[in-house]
Amino acid sequence: MSKSNHFSxxxxxxxxxxxxxxxxxxxxxxxxxxxxxxxxQQTRAEQATPFYRNFIQLFPTVGxxxxxxxxxVLKAWEGLGYYxxxxxxxxxxxxxxxxxxxxxxxxYKELLTLKGVGPYTAAAISSFAFGEAQPVLDGNVFxxxxxVFGIEAPINVGSSRKIFQKQLNKIFDKKRPALFNQSxxxxxxxxxxxxxxxxxxxxxxxxxxxxxxxxxxxxxKKLKPPKKKIRYFNFLFLTSGKKLLIEQRTEKDIWQNLYQxxxxxxxxxxxxxxxxxxxxxxxxxxxxxxxxxxxxxTRILTHQKLYVQIWAANLRKKDFTEKEGALWVNNSDLHKFxxxxxxxxxxxDIC
Ligand code: SF4
Numbered sequence: 501m502s503k504s505n506h507f508s509x510x511x512x513x514x515x516x517x518x519x520x521x522x523x524x525x526x527x528x529x530x531x532x533x534x535x536x537x538x539x540x541q542q543t544r545a546e547q548a549t550p551f552y553r554n555f556i557q558l559f560p561t562v563g564x565x566x567x568x569x570x571x572x573v574l575k576a577w578e579g580l581g582y583y584x585x586x587x588x589x590x591x592x593x594x595x596x597x598x599x600x601x602x603x604x605x606x607x608y609k610e611l612l613t614l615k616g617v618g619p620y621t622a623a624a625i626s627s628f629a630f631g632e633a634q635p636v637l638d639g640n641v642f643x644x645x646x647x648v649f650g651i652e653a654p655i656n657v658g659s660s661r662k663i664f665q666k667q668l669n670k671i672f673d674k675k676r677p678a679l680f681n682q683s684x685x686x687x688x689x690x691x692x693x694x695x696x697x698x699x700x701x702x703x704x705x706x707x708x709x710x711x712x713x714x715x716x717x718x719x720x721k722k723l724k725p726p727k728k729k730i731r732y733f734n735f736l737f738l739t740s741g742k743k744l745l746i747e748q749r750t751e752k753d754i755w756q757n758l759y760q761x762x763x764x765x766x767x768x769x770x771x772x773x774x775x776x777x778x779x780x781x782x783x784x785x786x787x788x789x790x791x792x793x794x795x796x797x798t799r800i801l802t803h804q805k806l807y808v809q810i811w812a813a814n815l816r817k818k819d820f821t822e823k824e825g826a827l828w829v830n831n832s833d834l835h836k837f838x839x840x841x842x843x844x845x846x847x848x849d850i851c
Contacts, residue, residue, distance in 0.1 A: 503649070503707055504667075504670040504671045505671075506707060507648060507671050507704060507707075508671045508672075508673055508680070510703040510704060511671075511680070511683050511684060511687060511703070511704075512673070512676075512679065512680070512683055513703065514683070514687065514691070514703045515679070515682070515683035515686065515687070517682075519686070519690070520686050520689070520690060522536075522545055522549065523536075523549060523552060523553060524536030524537075524552060525682070527628075528628070528629050529629065530604040530606070530625050530629035530630070531561060531562045531565075531604055532556060533624060533625050533628050533629050534589075534604065534617070534621065534625050535552065535555055535556060535589070536548070536552050537620075537621045537624045537625065538585050538588075538589055538616060538621065539551055539552050539555070539580065539585070541582070541585060541621075542580075542581065542582045542585070543580055543581075545689070551576075551577075551579070551580055554576060555576050555577075558572070558576050559573070559576070562593050562596050562597070562602065562604055563593075563597065563602050565589065565590060565593040566590075566593040566594045566596065566597045566602075568590070570587065570590050570757060571757070571837070571838065573586050573587075573589065573590045574586055574587075574757055574758060574838035575836070575837070575838040577838065578838045578839065578841075578844070579841055579844065581841060582802075583755060583756065583757070583758060584616070584756070585616060587756065587757065588615040588616025589616060591615045591616075592614035592615045592616055592617065595613075595614060595615065596614065599613075604625070604629075606626070606629070606630045606632075607626060607630070607632065608622045608623060608626040608632055608634045609622075611625055611626055619637065620636055620637055620638050622634070623635060623636045623637070623681070624636050624681065627677040627678050627681050628678050628681070628682075631677060631678060632677065633672070633674040633677045634677060635665075635668045635669065635672040635677070635680070635681060636681045636684070636685065637661070637664060637665060637668055638685065638688075639655075639688075640684070640685050640687075640688025640689050640692075641664075641668065641684050641685065641688060642655040642664055642720055643655075643688055643692060643694065643719075643720050644684060644687060644688045644692045645664050645667050645668060646664075646710075646719045646720035646721070647692060647697075647708060647709065647710035647711075647715070647716065647719045647720070648692075648704050648707070648708050648709060648710070649667050649709060650709030650710065650713070650715070650719070651663060651664060651667060651719075651720075652719070652721055653721070654720075654721045654722050654723045655720045655721065655722060656722045656723055656725070657723055692704075695717075697716060699711050699716065726803075728800070728801075728803055728804055728805045729803060729804045729805070730804075730805050730807070731765065731804055731805070731806050731807070732765065732766045732767065732768060732769055732770065732806075732807045732809075733763060733764075733765055733806055733807070733808045733809070734763065734764040734765070734766060734770060734775060734808075734809050734810075734811065735760060735761040735762065735763055735764075735808070735809070735810045735811070736761050736762045736763075736764070736775075736779050736783070736791075736810075736811050736812075736813060737761050737794065737795075737810050737811065737812040737813070737846075738761065738762065738783070738812075738813050738814075738815065739812070739813075739814050739815070740814070740815040740816070740828070742830055742831050742832075743828045743829060743830055743831070744761075744828070744829060744831065744834075745761065745762060745783075745823070745826050745827070745828055746759045746760065746761060746826065746827055746829055746834075746837065747759065747760060747761075747762055747763075747823070747825050747826040747827070748760075748825065750825070754801060754804065754840075755840045757838075758838050758839060758840050759837040759838060759839050760839065760840065760843065761810065761843075762779070762782070762783060762823065762826060764778050764779060764782070769807060769809075770809075772791060772793070772811075775791050775811050776791055779791065779811070779813070782823075783823055784822075784823075785813070785815075786815075789813050789814075789815065790813065791811045791812070791813050792811065792812050792813075793809055793810075793811055794810055794811065794812045795808075795809070795810040795846050795849065796808065796809045796810070797842060797845070799842055808842060810846055834847075
């Protein structure tokens, strides 16, 4: 028996459907599978579960999601990060309404036309919901293939995908696509884990390349990511009585469509004089107003590192300022707006 056949047989024998119970497992509803897969793209299953339940409760069908305002969807996504996932889901739900009469398409090829749905998600939806013979290739599967078959191509380089896909096609069980996909994903998540794989009890131990060649911690290979862009964000926590000033991020940039305090981006870490001069002129503020640095933190995003300072200032009624695109909101209404996670941390610490 070839190594590939050996692998498939052992994988399906190893699989225990009851071992890893998650709310999106064994469902056939393509909408729920789609939502779960999008959430799971950057989020671990344990963390994803309450978000998934809440999201499905708020938007139980693709029609309900399409009808919702984008702000509501972003609010439900608050805390999960990578907000483009939520924007794409909302866009694609409307696309389904307009182009597929409200029914999620059933083929891999059509699913790829939805914004935010790539080869992995299309394969997951088409195999789990519709039984189409499409193998999934996610981070878990990359790791398993790399270790078992000794594939050294770096997994974070687009051109490597073909190499992994070729090996995956050799082991894929076309007659039982959903079962195979679920098995290999669970195998990667629970047995061939990233840092401490369970090699002693692993069914692939007798033919695993990485185990035999002491390469477990060297595989899969990754190329060093490019250096992160450094940015300096200075926010103004501007209050007046029980109100505070917020604005929506509209540019094509991180946190698009989320809310924030008025922002000054600088080229380096800045001090009070810079803040005073710039916020005063930007917001037309009275010269007597003081600014206090109340919070500073750093945030590491996929391609950026942010140095964040939050300055506080308080206005009397007569200093009341207007700024195009900004809103004065009551403290008690803040929960209606979706903010990046760093603001939650700030509210928890300061307010
Ligand atoms: S032997 Fe270890 S490294 Fe190889 S597949 Fe099994 S768990 Fe992964």
